Every structure is written in C-alpha cells, then in structure tokens.
Amino acid sequence: MTVACAFLLVSTTALAATAIHFEPESLPALKEQVAHHEVHALAFHPASTEGHIHVSMNDGRHFTVVYSTSEQATLVALGRSDGVRVLIAAAKPKAAAKPAHHKLRYIAAGILVVVIIVVAAVLLVDRRRKLGEAGEDDRAADGAAVAPSASEQSTPSAGEPT
Numbered sequence: 001m002t003v004a005c006a007f008l009l010v011s012t013t014a015l016a017a018t019a020i021h022f023e024p025e026s027l028p029a030l031k032e033q034v035a036h037h038e039v040h041a042l043a044f045h046p047a048s049t050e051g052h053i054h055v056s057m058n059d060g061r062h063f064t065v066v067y068s069t070s071e072q073a074t075l076v077a078l079g080r081s082d083g084v085r086v087l088i089a090a091a092k093p094k095a096a097a098k099p100a101h102h103k104l105r106y107i108a109a110g111i112l113v114v115v116i117i118v119v120a121a122v123l124l125v126d127r128r129r130k131l132g133e134a135g136e137d138d139r140a141a142d143g144a145a146v147a148p149s150a151s152e153q154s155t156p157s158a159g160e161p162t
Contacts, residue, residue, distance in 0.1 A: 020062050021062065022054060022062045022063060022064040023061070023062070023063050023064070024063070024064055024065075024066075025055065025063035025064065025065045026065070027065055027066070027067055027071075029065075030053070030055060030063070030065045031078065033055075033057070034078055034079060034082050034084060035082070037058075037082060037083075038057055038058055038059070039055060039056070039057060039058070039079070039082070039084050040056045040057060040058045040084070040085065041055075041056040041084060041085040041086070041087065042054070042055055042056075042075070042076075042079045042084055042085070042086050042087070043056075043087045043088075043089060044072060044075070044076065044086070044087065044088045044089060045089045046069050046072060046088070046089075046091065047069065047091075048069070049068070049069060050066060050067070050068060050069065051066075051067055051068075051069050051072065052064050052065060052066050052067065053065045053067055053075070072088075076088070
C-alpha cells in the first residue's frame with residue numbers, strides 16, 4: 001500500500017513539474033535573446049491583428065510575447081537565421097454552431113402548464129367540497145335549534161286536537 005502511495009506522490013509531482021507556465025516578455029527582449037542564442041524554439045500563434053509567440057529558452061524557461069501579425073515574417077526569418085526551431089500554428093476554423101433547438105424547453109413548459117392547471121383544479125374542487133361540508137354543518141346546527149325537542153313532541157295535551 002505504501003508503495004502505491006509513494007508512486008502516486010511521485011507521479012503527481014512529475015505531472016505538476018511538466019505543466020508549462022508562460023511568463024510575459026517584451027518583443028525587444030525576445031530579439032536580444034535570439035541574438036545571444038538563448039532561444040530553443042518559437043511557436044507563433046497568429047490572430048487577425050495581434051498574435052502571440054510561445055518562446056522556449058535553452059535554460060527551460062518559457063515566455064509569451066505579443067506581436068503584430070505584420071511582423072511575423074521578420075520574426076520567423078530572425079529565428080530561422082539563428083537556427084531556432086520555428087513552428088507556425090494554423091488557426092483551426094471553428095465549426096458553425098448548430099441552431100439552438102428549443103424543443104425540449106417547449107415540452108417542459110407544456111408539462112409545467114399542465115401541472116399548474118391540475119393543481120389549481122384539485123385545490124378548487126377541495127375548497128368547494130370543504131365549503132359544502134361547512135354549509136351542511138351550519139344548516140344541521142341551525143335545524144337542530146329550530147326543531148322541537150323529543151319531550152315537546154311526546155304526547156299531545158288533552159285540549160289539543162289529534
């Protein structure tokens with residue numbers, strides 16, 4: 001178990017060590033470093049007006065330099081004349097976005113409307129039922145107060161017609 005943990009620790013630190021962090025650098029500083037043979041490789045990433053260069057130094061440091069795309073040919077020639085490995089990255093065309101289909105949204109909205117209608121109907125029916133029961137209880141209470149008691153209904157008196 002400890003061997004596995006040690007291997008995991010070593011591989012994690014190795015992966016962290018392989019992550020490249022590019023620090024910003026100026027274009028004049030890059031030209032000076034190329035002239036002093038300190039640059040190992042240049043990777044150009046052109047854009048419409050302004051691109052950036054990933055610079056790998058012989059000592060293992062990495063820089064990123066912003067440049068104008070009109071200067072690219074000059075910088076490539078400068079790097080190649082000094083024997084620096086030069087790579088020009090091709091911009092990948094972005095795939096056209098699919099039109100957004102809102103079909104699922106409409107279905108979900110329809111289901112929500114149906115649920116709201118069903119809940120409203122259940123609440124309405126329940127309210128009417130409770131009002132109906134309350135009305136019957138009130139009528140029964142009112143009827144008991146008006147109705148004669150059992151002792152009053154027992155026998156008619158002698159002077160009353162039958």
